[in-house]
Amino acid sequence: MNYFVNRLLYLLVVFVIAISGVFVLVNNMPGDPAYGLAVYIAQQRNMQFEQALEIAHKMMGIDPHESVVTRYVKFMNNLLRGNFGYSTFYNTSVNEIIARALPWTLFVISLATFISFSIGIYLGAFAAQKRGKTIDTLISTLASIIQAIPPFILAVLILFVFSVRFRLLPLGGAYPVDMEPSLSISFIGKVLLHAVGPILAVAIPQMASWTLSMRGNTAQVMEEDFIRFAEMRGLADSVIASKYIRNNAMLPLVASLAIGIGYMLGGQTLVESIFNYPGIGFYFGKAIAVRDFGLLTGLFSLIVIGVIVATFVADFVYALIDPRVKLK
Amino acid sequence: MSKIIEIKDVSKVFSRGFFKKKHRVVLEDINLEISKGDRLVIVGESGMGKTTLARIMADLEKPSSGEVLWFGEDIHKIDKRRRKELRGKVQYVHQDPYASLHPAKTIYKIIADPLANAQRVNGKTLYQRTKDLLEKIGLVPAEYFFNKYPHHLSGGGRQRLAIARALTTDPEVIIADEPISMIDMSLRAAIIKLFKDLNDLYGIAVVLVLHDIGAAKYFTFEKGEIVVLYGGKIVEKGRGIRILENPAHPYTRVLINSSPIADPELARNRVLEQLRSYDVPIRTKESKGCPFAHACNYYTEKCKEEVPPLVTIEEGHQVACHVFGK
Amino acid sequence: MRKESLKNFYYDYIQPLLVNKKSLIGLIILTFFILMATVGPLIVPLDMTSNFAERYQKPSLKHPFGTDYFGVDIFQQIVHGSRSVISLTMLASFFAVLIGTVIGVARGYLEGIVGRAIDAIIMVFLVIPSFPALLILAAVFMNYNLNVVEIALLVAVWLWAPLAKQISAQVLSLKSKEFVEASKMLNMPLRYILFSDIAKLLIPYIFINFVMQIKGAMEFSVGLMFLGLAKFDPTHWGIMLNYALYQAGALYTAKGFHYIFFIILNIVLLIYGGILLSQGVEEVFNPRLRGNE
């Protein structure tokens, strides 16, 4: 238990440093969210730009003269209370945006991770057991090639092929607006259908990397003495493959699974923007584009918290499932 | 000034846990001396503290209490430079020659680098000295090995190489931790022989940590001392041949009794002495009594309460036992 | 002696890579691209004059990869663009590996409060998501005219942390190795222990990471061009792709298939070469590394 307390304190320190770093970074970002509005006002009303800017600042509730330190103290203070700040662009609290967007992102990444993990584990173990055979070469070559495709290219291709060319998938959104959200089969079906694109874009590269890691791990575990001992005991291949090889090869991956989910929170910007999917990444991209610093810091903090929680959970899960760690 | 290493009242406690509450006494009040040209064997099973003792002697670990003197100077009180100077005189050979040799360096480099560092030589002299050293420990022809890597050698060859490396600083004492346990039976004698030769021919004091009583006997039957450790304490100490032929402590007896005998007839007829327990005792600061009490077949109530002192039962033979101490 | 050690080096590090199928193919691919970047522009001329009427020509002898939306030869652009792609990618990977190694080794060797502090720094860079951070950095540095080296450094800042973490773990285990202890016993100086004993075993590891970084650096550099941080280079593959996908909409027209295909092919092939090489390197060197643990 001491270990976890220790670890928690350490992660807390890391968190504070990271968040402060993010804050400094965002606050040094050039650009003024009120600029566009000011240009518009100045042009429409034929007034001096400086004056228009002042009006725009007031309209958006931005105080450009507030010192960075004050802002920082305010921000940290809010964060302590679980308040992620205020979005000037959306004119609402970041918490509300997170409440709207996070479930979708979590939905996509957890489903994508689940799918890619299960298939990747299976394929990796399968390939490793057929090491050197054609099927192994095929699987690992394919996985490597998929890994070589930059994710945004993959996302664009998926969108084009499935939504545009063959019109199999709906374009954009999380569900059709003319449906009432409910637990009905048809609604859940629509939600799943809308999520297929983003899920594929996340899951395919993931799957490739799980496959390759699992293949490597399996190959390593297969060399272990206890595998040969299991063979010597006359255990069936299927039992060895599942209980002995797969379980042991999977352990390190299960830990990285949790961490992976944390990291994916931050990596959704491109995919969600391409698929127009209303998750965290979508808002993140928007926040950068419109220089919504409040939203930006808020989402950044969320992602950092996500990664840290994931790291912590990974430690915990790993200790839970691996007796070698548990007993130490 | 013939004393090279003196260990005075050395204890070692390993602590762990967040508040360092869990602890384990690994060594307790050890006193030892090594003088020029000595042979010393530390025997005992694993977990008895022999490796820790050897590492403390070689200053690879700090004792929790007590003094370690090299050439009469407390190594934890002298300055770094002096310690460095003295360190060359005390060398250590690890148990596992696979791990103690750099896997990606050639044999030439493994010897020549420290040689150049210690002797401040280079060029042809370095080459010649490296060659001499390799030949000295029996890797002949030396040039054949120069561009080989450790994994090209057998276990015995590797251990020789590790010994050769220890010799680069012209040490006055070599401490070797289980130098033969990772080596094939047929090559073990040769390594022990090498240590004996180093001792005989160059006057280097040798401290061997062994669990193999036979090897201990081979090393000390001409001269040298044996120290038997149990539960972090010296239970018996004395001239090698004397102890092996007339063991006083019950543990020493069991140890000798359990050692393999290379004679089928004798082996089949011998009766193994069984202990009451084969567990390794875990001693804490609160532990009382003789560490062997829980396993000893001769224990008395006294053994549970009082730590037996190390008493001399004969010239050059000390034992720490309430029962056999007299 | 020297000749011998060269030979040894060849047999220990080069020859196994040539024997391993994966690393051999990877090496061939990478060599091909490096040649393309170095020698290519000298051989292949670049004519960027647009010719709208000649756009989307199918691959032919005259235009091996066809022409793009502007009617410019795609092959020429790929060849000339490889220079900026490869220089930025390689530099960024190099810096990432350099920073990662130095910090990782330092962390591995330093105990106590300094070590924990370095640990925390590594962790900080691990928990800040790199891509969004880079987006912001891109905006922050937008008005500085950064040169390739500076941009590579900027990219490397977000790549080194995982490597540093791995290296520090490696060093932590290596420094308690018995051969390191032996070097200490032999009074070997710290620099010898760090740069000869420890670094020697990290080299294959670092190399693998270097190759792995190529992928990350490649993606980042393309992203940076999109964002306008890196100096705009119309033949940079990332920009070509941007033109193809977003400006010219080549995906949406049957004529433009080859346009996108050849750009993606080259990007994927380059990264795939790196992946193959690193897989090969891992296969060749890791057993030995593992065997010594």
Add this chain to the structure above:
Amino acid sequence: MNSVLKKFIAIFVIVFFTAGIFAGCGQQTKPSQEATQETKPQETVKTGEIRLATDWPFPFHGNPFGPGGVGGAWWFVYEPFAYYIPQTGEYIPRLAESWKVEENKVTVNLRKDAKFSDGEPFTSKDVVNTVNFIQAMWQWPYDIESVEAPDDHTVVFNLSKTSSSSFVHTLLTDGAMASLAPVHVYKDFVDQAKEVADLGKKIFYLQTEGKPVPEDMKTEYEKKSDEFRKKVNDFAPFKTLGKLPVVGSFEPVKVTQSEMEMKANKYHWASSQMKIDRVIFKKWSSNEFVWASLISNEIDAAHPSMPKDVVEQLSTLNPKLHVLTVSDLSDISLVFNFKKPLFKDLNLRKAIAHILDRNKIRDVSVWQANSYENYADGILKSMESKWITQDTLQKLTKYNTDTAAAEEILKNAGYKKVGDTWQQPNGQPVAFTLSVYGPHNDWVLAAREVVQELNSFGFKVEMKLIPEGMRDQVMRSGDYDAAIEFGSAWWGYPHPLTGYQRLYDGDVSAITSFPAKDKYNTPWGELSPYDLVLELQKNLQDENKAMEIIQQLAYITNEYLPVIPLYEKVLPIYYNDGYRVTGWPSKEDPIWSLAPGGIERVYDLLITTGKLVPVK
């Protein structure tokens, strides 16, 4: 371990399903029960639906004063007094039945059958309140000195003396003036709005008259307006009322991040003619996304810029897709930063005008656009013949693509070509950066072509992309050498004044720092374009005088090249005919010219006049 792993996976599955369910429920901003249960007027059931693409703020607040307003729903929701068709110059009455313009006074007679979508009648009180609201919130338009409501259906606007003559047009056609703040929705704010607006006006008039403004008045105003603004900004009718009562033809009923659903206003005055009772907006996230939506019939109409080949492909993939183009009343230009010494040299700008092949640039960038073949006179190509006399044209330099001419100009001015590179008279190479806003596809394509042509001529030009969200800032701060930007543009009011104002006393001059107040040599003597613009504004009603000034401005613009226009932007409008809706007017119909600056007006007009009908 096995069982633990299974548990772990089970937890995992549960977590993602709950996440999904959470995501499903409580996602969208939708009216509360109260709104849906309201008794509906008896209406014939209509089933027409049209799908469009646009943008809107999300979470949707329904407050036009809040950030983002109501997005693309604007013209469906807020009707102006009238629509103005630029091509015919005709005003189509909407909320106004008729109006009378007198000296500094506009009297508007409101339509008597206009009702809000919740059944409340639309009266002159709503207009008064709206004007107070805008003035209080936006500190604009102070052109309106006061507004009165003599009866429920008459509004009298008293304009200030300084009000420009084009303001009447704005007043009549601007969607903001009539119905933004219905009294029954904003009832808690009415008095406060009037108080703040009056105070603001008072200060403004004191300032324009050059009189001192008492400090306490200023502070009072600051305090009151801040308080008011904060209150209004926080007000989200769509959320708090659960509905958005609108006077326009459609009312938003359900809004998500990616889609917005609007239902017809049953009480709308044209309701009986409308055959379409539902509008679905898709989020316009990127042009490619809109292309994809058009191909797959996800939307019925949109106006993205699209390369030629994509259009061809689209038409083959979707034969129901039609395209037409209208002038976007704006042009894309090469603009210079006159703070950089390089561009102060007119010779260089002239040479550039000769080097560029503007037809080629147009082909690459927006192929449907109108090309400026010869001139750079600051008047849109499509309007040139209307505003520039033959006589004037004779006087203008023709900038046809002619590199030899360019070379000659440069050589005469002391430039030298050394190797492949042109050098300035001071020995420096002609080198600069061309900045272009990254997210605008057509601009980037144009920039690439410009850079390419200039480089092959022997200049050293590099291109730089301005990241998303940074355009105004970069351009305003003058942190560029040359750039691609809107040049002279008409925007809402199709008169050369708008364009010249932009060039010499507005946005473009703000970013280029073109010395507009300097005097320039013309056949009419030494003239300053800045003065000319002011003069033109004063003489707008006097057509002859205006024409004369316009000739002079055209001359200066063409000869002194504050910007080089590349092509006249057009709005390509794509619509699916016969998939969901049909009845689109012919491509020549002047109604399309209403599209620039608010294409939803066209859709609204087509629906409310019953022209667009659902496909059976």
Add this chain to the structure above:
Amino acid sequence: MSIIIRVEDLRAVYLVREGTIKAADGISLDILENSVTAIVGESASGKSTIIEAMTKTLPPNGRILSGRVLYKGKDLLTMREEELRKIRWKEIALVPQAAQQSLNPTMKVIEHFKDTVEAHGVRWSHSELIEKASEKLRMVRLNPEAVLNSYPLQLSGGMKQRVLIALALLLDPVVLILDEPTSALDVLTQAHIIQLLKELKKMLKITLIFVTHDIAVAAELADKVAVIYGGNLVEYNSTFQIFKNPLHPYTRGLINSIMAVNADMSKVKPIPGDPPSLLNPPSGCRFHPRCEYAMEICKKEKPKWIRLDGEAHVACHLYEEGRPLK
């Protein structure tokens, strides 16, 4: 006594990056029922290869080139995998050398027992399983309650070794093969295991084959000893004969180099040189570079496997054509 396993001309190799390791090169051996056979050799001499090839459990890079292993008249090497699986463990159980890593680290000990039982279609209830497992664990002097619910890493090296033996005994096999059962164990534990095996042999009707590099262990336990050198069988004789009258020079060297506790230390004589690399084994007799009796023919011709009087088999040119060892 009848022959239970007959090995005929067994050849097995390992494929490695550098080439082919000829680990077992023409081994022929008869194992008698209910006897204890020791296979003695240095590390990498091919001794483990023999038993692994016999049971077809070579590591993935191992290949059996030729030979037959007849168990009760059936050739194990050509037997179908399914059939072989049934025989494995139920009739022939092999306890591998690496006892430390031979248990799945993520499974409790009890699950290993369960797996093994299930694999052989034995239908025991859970309580039956516990009972049987406990019985076998008690047989190797382990506390079943504690051990069964432990993870492997909670057990000491000696305990793991005993767990493996208990596991091997679970289905009452006919033949029990142990690979280095005592190496890497402490003296007392080693003696303990040897004692245990002796008792097992008395208690159960079982054929025991074990592999060791310590010929002293063979002396204690074995009825017959087979000596392997460099992948070749060099001598096969009864234990008593081997120790009394070693025929092959290597066997003789091996016995002379033992540092047993009862030995005359002045006669201990290490074998010079290093064991051969099986990648490029020496020509002719593989021992010739280290053999003090080496003749010209030894370099060229491989000695034949000849049977001398009694049970003695040897492969040495000294005995061919009736040349007696002097």
